[in-house]
Amino acid sequence: MTTTRWIIATAPEIFLLLAVAIGTILGRVRFKGFALGTTACILIVAVILGQLGTFVIPPLFRSVLFSLFVFTIGYRSGPQFFASLSLRTLSQVTVALVVGITGLFVVLVFAFAFHLDPGTAAGIASGGLTQSSMIGTASGALAQLGLSDEVLRQQQANIAAGYAVTYILGYVLTLLFVPLAAPKLMGIDLKKEAAELEASLSHGTKPPMGSLGYRKFKARVYSVTVAAGQSVDTVETRIGHRVAIERVVRNREKIEPHPALALERGDEVVLTGPAAALIGAAADIGPEIDGGDVLRDMAGEILDILVNERKLHGRTLKEIVDLVGDDAHGVFLRDLKRGGREVPLTPETRIYLGDIMTLVGTESDIERAAAHVGHVLRYSERSNIAFLAGGIAAGLLIGLISLKAGSFAITLGGAGGALILGLVCGWLAMRRPDIGAFPPAAQQTVGDLGLGGFIAAIGLANGPAAWAAIQTHGLLLLGIGVVVTLTPLVAATIFAHRILRMNPVIVCGALAGAMTVDAAVSGCCDVAESQTPVLGVAVPYAVGNVVLTILGPLIVTLTFSA
Numbered sequence: 001m002t003t004t005r006w007i008i009a010t011a012p013e014i015f016l017l018l019a020v021a022i023g024t025i026l027g028r029v030r031f032k033g034f035a036l037g038t039t040a041c042i043l044i045v046a047v048i049l050g051q052l053g054t055f056v057i058p059p060l061f062r063s064v065l066f067s068l069f070v071f072t073i074g075y076r077s078g079p080q081f082f083a084s085l086s087l088r089t090l091s092q093v094t095v096a097l098v099v100g101i102t103g104l105f106v107v108l109v110f111a112f113a114f115h116l117d118p119g120t121a122a123g124i125a126s127g128g129l130t131q132s133s134m135i136g137t138a139s140g141a142l143a144q145l146g147l148s149d150e151v152l153r154q155q156q157a158n159i160a161a162g163y164a165v166t167y168i169l170g171y172v173l174t175l176l177f178v179p180l181a182a183p184k185l186m187g188i189d190l191k192k193e194a195a196e197l198e199a200s201l202s203h204g205t206k207p208p209m210g211s212l213g214y215r216k217f218k219a220r221v222y223s224v225t226v227a228a229g230q231s232v233d234t235v236e237t238r239i240g241h242r243v244a245i246e247r248v249v250r251n252r253e254k255i256e257p258h259p260a261l262a263l264e265r266g267d268e269v270v271l272t273g274p275a276a277a278l279i280g281a282a283a284d285i286g287p288e289i290d291g292g293d294v295l296r297d298m299a300g301e302i303l304d305i306l307v308n309e310r311k312l313h314g315r316t317l318k319e320i321v322d323l324v325g326d327d328a329h330g331v332f333l334r335d336l337k338r339g340g341r342e343v344p345l346t347p348e349t350r351i352y353l354g355d356i357m358t359l360v361g362t363e364s365d366i367e368r369a370a371a372h373v374g375h376v377l378r379y380s381e382r383s384n385i386a387f388l389a390g391g392i393a394a395g396l397l398i399g400l401i402s403l404k405a406g407s408f409a410i411t412l413g414g415a416g417g418a419l420i421l422g423l424v425c426g427w428l429a430m431r432r433p434d435i436g437a438f439p440p441a442a443q444q445t446v447g448d449l450g451l452g453g454f455i456a457a458i459g460l461a462n463g464p465a466a467w468a469a470i471q472t473h474g475l476l477l478l479g480i481g482v483v484v485t486l487t488p489l490v491a492a493t494i495f496a497h498r499i500l501r502m503n504p505v506i507v508c509g510a511l512a513g514a515m516t517v518d519a520a521v522s523g524c525c526d527v528a529e530s531q532t533p534v535l536g537v538a539v540p541y542a543v544g545n546v547v548l549t550i551l552g553p554l555i556v557t558l559t560f561s562a
Contacts, residue, residue, distance in 0.1 A: 311323070
């Protein structure tokens, strides 16, 4: 034990990294498809390790770690957050606001009724509403109240205790409520509603699972016999499915195809499009041939395009194809991702700023079409550290600003400021990707390490006090946490379905997004046997991350002043 205490006093960072490593491994363990999650496991492991001795972890270290995490949240959410500020997404934004406001109200009711201190109230809110970032913003707000070191440590321990007790149950309840209880509360069959939504989005015909018609893009060569004397436009129109004649070779000479070009017997034509459409193309053109020489020098491309053209925001894929016109010729959408999640593809799927389209086609066609959509993402392995560090520094500076309203002193704190600047920097990077390089893999690493390190530091430094608080008030915290989780979910479900008249499938996706629980989205898709719930996730997720995060300082301010 003497050796352990010596290591704790000399190099506490060893135990911090151990807590992150062990907690991450445990958080990934699944039992019948369910996992506790890395954040909760890291905190539990850190609290247990905290019983080994007194850990002194500098506040500066914790502040930097959490600032990295919360800035990354803002950066990832920025495009969707600012895109959500429109009438087209107002109903989805409202769902996130109802969850946040109802959650705040319930927490304050319990705080006043049971005389909960600010730390305990903020911990319950963070766990019950499944928003880990609230721990950091609440801790930052407490640090600015002028409390003594001993009182501050106890308050931070209470945050950890409230979060540790309520998070796991809040997470499980959300997983169960969204795909199972919410449909019953709305009186609908989620699978049936999802099928009807798919049919409406695809004009009455259910699209293939996974939108395979969009994904299997091919290029094939045909020898013209049947189509001799017909124009390129006529052949393309007859085959349909937006297939394109990309090349015509006549007597070994390449001819640039155009709509009015008349094909001749013996011409070799390269046809591109969805594989399903090309299978029967021989009946309209002529026999398929090997055509290796014709295809060899055709440069194909698969490019990710960041949607940042404002005129496309809220439009359907069909509308966008019509808007782009001839420049969409020969270009096909293989994937669409929103907030890292794959979105089902139908003609009526709406596109929003910040979406990432994966376009397939020949090099010349795809570059031409991309100019109408946004910025071609050519991922770099390096992040623009100057941009990121400057953004975080500016956010921390904004966090120092304190506004007084009567006896209330409201401040975002460093973490809140970093979140706001993260949103702004994410939006700027969407508009100008060349100035704010922050690759997705780097975002994931920085976010995970920042949150994991911060949570581990809180657990280690406040382990004994947090354990004592759990032993003393565990059942009370657990009961309050259940109400804090379920009340906003019930209120948001009823409001979205009865007042906003939102599609029930979209409501379920919006609930998962507003609670920022990714696994609940997967649960909805499994129950619905459809990817359509994903359509309601992105906007509430972006707004929920912001709204729930800033509840931390608000809860601390209101409960402390009371």
